[in-house]
Amino acid sequence: MEKKKQNTIVELNGLTKRYGNKTVVDHLTLSIEKGEIFGLLGPNGAGKSTTMNMICSITKPTMGEIHIFGYDTKKDMNKVKAKLGYIPQELAIHGNLKAWENVELFTSMYGIKKTALKEAVEESLRFVGLEDKREGFAKNFSGGMKRRLNIACALGHKPELLLFDEPTVGIDPQSRNFILEKIKESNENGATVIYTSHYMEEIEAICTRIGIMDNGKIIAIGTKEELVKMVSDCPADTMSLEEVFLTLTGKKLRDYGEGGL
Amino acid sequence: MLFIAIKNNLKLMLRNKVLLVFLLVAPAAITWILSGVFEDMMGVYSNTDTVNIAYEVEEGSPYEAYLEQLSKEMSSDQIRISKYNVTKEQVEETVKKQELTAFLYITKDSYIVYEYDKYNTQAHVVENLFTTMFDQLHAAQTLTMVNKTIGYSEILKLDLIPMATSVNYYGIIEIAYFAMCGVVTISIVIRSERKNRITRRMQVAKISGMTMYLAKVIPCSIAVFVDMVGASILSHLLVGNQYGNYTESIGILLLLSIAASAFGILGLYLVKNIAVGIVLIFSSVWFMGFYGGTFQNYMMNVVPDQLRAISPLYYVNRTLVEFQTMGKSDYAVPCVCILVGIVLICSLGNVFLMKREMEE
Numbered sequence: 001m002e003k004k005k006q007n008t009i010v011e012l013n014g015l016t017k018r019y020g021n022k023t024v025v026d027h028l029t030l031s032i033e034k035g036e037i038f039g040l041l042g043p044n045g046a047g048k049s050t051t052m053n054m055i056c057s058i059t060k061p062t063m064g065e066i067h068i069f070g071y072d073t074k075k076d077m078n079k080v081k082a083k084l085g086y087i088p089q090e091l092a093i094h095g096n097l098k099a100w101e102n103v104e105l106f107t108s109m110y111g112i113k114k115t116a117l118k119e120a121v122e123e124s125l126r127f128v129g130l131e132d133k134r135e136g137f138a139k140n141f142s143g144g145m146k147r148r149l150n151i152a153c154a155l156g157h158k159p160e161l162l163l164f165d166e167p168t169v170g171i172d173p174q175s176r177n178f179i180l181e182k183i184k185e186s187n188e189n190g191a192t193v194i195y196t197s198h199y200m201e202e203i204e205a206i207c208t209r210i211g212i213m214d215n216g217k218i219i220a221i222g223t224k225e226e227l228v229k230m231v232s233d234c235p236a237d238t239m240s241l242e243e244v245f246l247t248l249t250g251k252k253l254r255d256y257g258e259g260g261l
Numbered sequence: 262m263l264f265i266a267i268k269n270n271l272k273l274m275l276r277n278k279v280l281l282v283f284l285l286v287a288p289a290a291i292t293w294i295l296s297g298v299f300e301d302m303m304g305v306y307s308n309t310d311t312v313n314i315a316y317e318v319e320e321g322s323p324y325e326a327y328l329e330q331l332s333k334e335m336s337s338d339q340i341r342i343s344k345y346n347v348t349k350e351q352v353e354e355t356v357k358k359q360e361l362t363a364f365l366y367i368t369k370d371s372y373i374v375y376e377y378d379k380y381n382t383q384a385h386v387v388e389n390l391f392t393t394m395f396d397q398l399h400a401a402q403t404l405t406m407v408n409k410t411i412g413y414s415e416i417l418k419l420d421l422i423p424m425a426t427s428v429n430y431y432g433i434i435e436i437a438y439f440a441m442c443g444v445v446t447i448s449i450v451i452r453s454e455r456k457n458r459i460t461r462r463m464q465v466a467k468i469s470g471m472t473m474y475l476a477k478v479i480p481c482s483i484a485v486f487v488d489m490v491g492a493s494i495l496s497h498l499l500v501g502n503q504y505g506n507y508t509e510s511i512g513i514l515l516l517l518s519i520a521a522s523a524f525g526i527l528g529l530y531l532v533k534n535i536a537v538g539i540v541l542i543f544s545s546v547w548f549m550g551f552y553g554g555t556f557q558n559y560m561m562n563v564v565p566d567q568l569r570a571i572s573p574l575y576y577v578n579r580t581l582v583e584f585q586t587m588g589k590s591d592y593a594v595p596c597v598c599i600l601v602g603i604v605l606i607c608s609l610g611n612v613f614l615m616k617r618e619m620e621e
Contacts, residue, residue, distance in 0.1 A: 058464045086465045090458045108265035109466035
């Protein structure tokens with residue numbers, strides 16, 4: 001397998017996903033470089049989650065190519081999976097398992113065993129601040145704690161690429177702030193991050209580059225300053241990301257279901 | 262990964278106390294109820310108020326007059342001795358048709374006692390009665406005994422299942438029935454996986470269909486088996502039921518637990534909705550149980566033989582009951598083959614469906 005250039009962690013070429021006549025992701029072409037926190041922003045039904053699902057190989061693309069760490073995911077996904085950590089929008093944890101048992105289960109799926117597994121579990125729980133709650137059942141946790149546990153479950157195998165799909169939905173500001181700090185910390189420790197959210201201030205606070213998606217296409221991409229320049233001559237610090245976003249995507253309500261269906 | 266998944270799935274199942282207690286207590290409770298309800302019905306086959314004995318004496322036999330005398334004397338003791346004009350070849354058919362306890366066939370110089378094993382206890386009394394009678398006559402040198410043969414029971418045993426007590430019968434077959442319903446234990450795990458979209462994490466980690474299946478069928482089989490052994494012990498303590506051939510019976514129960522788990526998981530993966538899946542599985546198990554004698558004694562012949570023969574539970578029930586009553590069963594090999602067949606077919610289906618789910 002020929003590997004692509006080393007610094008490009010994710011490369012999407014003409015990525016398309018159709019459900020019947022509905023095109024959810026439309027010939028998306030995008031590169032994400034090593035060390036980036038790439039924010040994927042878009043209204044409901046823009047195709048963000050579908051794009052994330054295709055990168056993780058949860059959803060098969062109708063057309064196009066995905067290269068992660070230089071590997072074509074159609075052929076070599078098994079080589080990629082250990083480097084990839086996916087934090088889904090839903091709380092993908094067993095309520096009737098204890099915190100450490102959840103982390104142990106999902107970390108073990110990547111072939112980590114025995115002492116290394118124990119250490120990975122403790123490290124992950126410590127990273128998200130749940131070391132004192134390791135014996136607690138997930139079902140008894142608060143919303144913020146569940147979100148943190150959801151993240152811990154994806155960190156045990158020390159992935160180099162982290163995909164966060166709206167990880168802060170429905171939690172208090174303290175938990176949100178904690179999670180954002182941890183995402184930045186992961187990035188500082190060497191992980192590349194792809195982050196989707198509806199919360200503009202989150203994207204603005206942590207992302208080094210932002211892609212704005214609408215109707216399955218990237219309609220603008222760049223740093224916040226570059227995006228502001230695209231829509232206005234004003235200095236970047238005088239215009240919020242939300243204003244940029246609304247200028248680019250319009251103010252009309254988007255009443256799509258999940259994944260644009 | 263497999264070991265950790267099995268361990269955690271077991272924990273998920275064992276933490277549902279209500280379900281575990283139900284699977285432990287329900288078989289014992291139903292055994293107690295059914296064994297009481299059907300006790301009299303089953304008793305018909307093991308007890309008779311009057312012992313019916315028939316005899317035939319060849320012409321010119323010195324015993325003829327003596328037996329007529331004996332018949333008159335015994336009539337007041339609820340033992341009816343009647344003379345039947347049949348040939349030696351017709352004896353077996355007559356015994357079965359007339360529901361006789363024993364048939365005494367006397368020639369000029371010998372006699373044969375045909376014992377009907379259905380009335381085992383009474384037949385032994387009759388055997389003893391005649392043996393004593395002929396020994397006394399022989400001792401008194403009234404008659405000359407040339408040959409004495411006692412051995413009909415072995416021939417008839419091939420056609421008959423000695424009756425189990427209602428407690429043993431229902432104690433065994435209710436355990437088999439509940440084992441088939443044991444998939445409810447793993448449904449907790451599958452429901453949690455679907456509700457919380459755990460499958461997505463498995464998709465990202467590229468878990469194979471086989472690993473996914475083994476992580477379910479192994480803990481499910483363990484839980485069902487342990488639950489059924491526990492329920493057997495509990496019902497033994499409560500109502501006193503017993504198994505026969507413990508090693509073989511435990512082997513059959515273990516195989517049944519695996520087959521029931523594989524069958525149940527297939528049902529839950531064929532139907533995406535857990536509740537609908539459970540209803541369908543329980544319905545199919547109910548029919549298997551109905552035709553397999555779980556709710557009515559299969560020895561009553563209320564179910565057509567052809568329908569009975571297609572119920573896997575019939576083979577399990579019959580094997581385990583015959584182990585208890587006879588210590589052996591001709592149904593053991595077909596039972597094992599059917600259970601292994603269920604495990605193989607359902608496992609193939611499950612791996613295919615889980616692989617497909619991972620690729621969706």
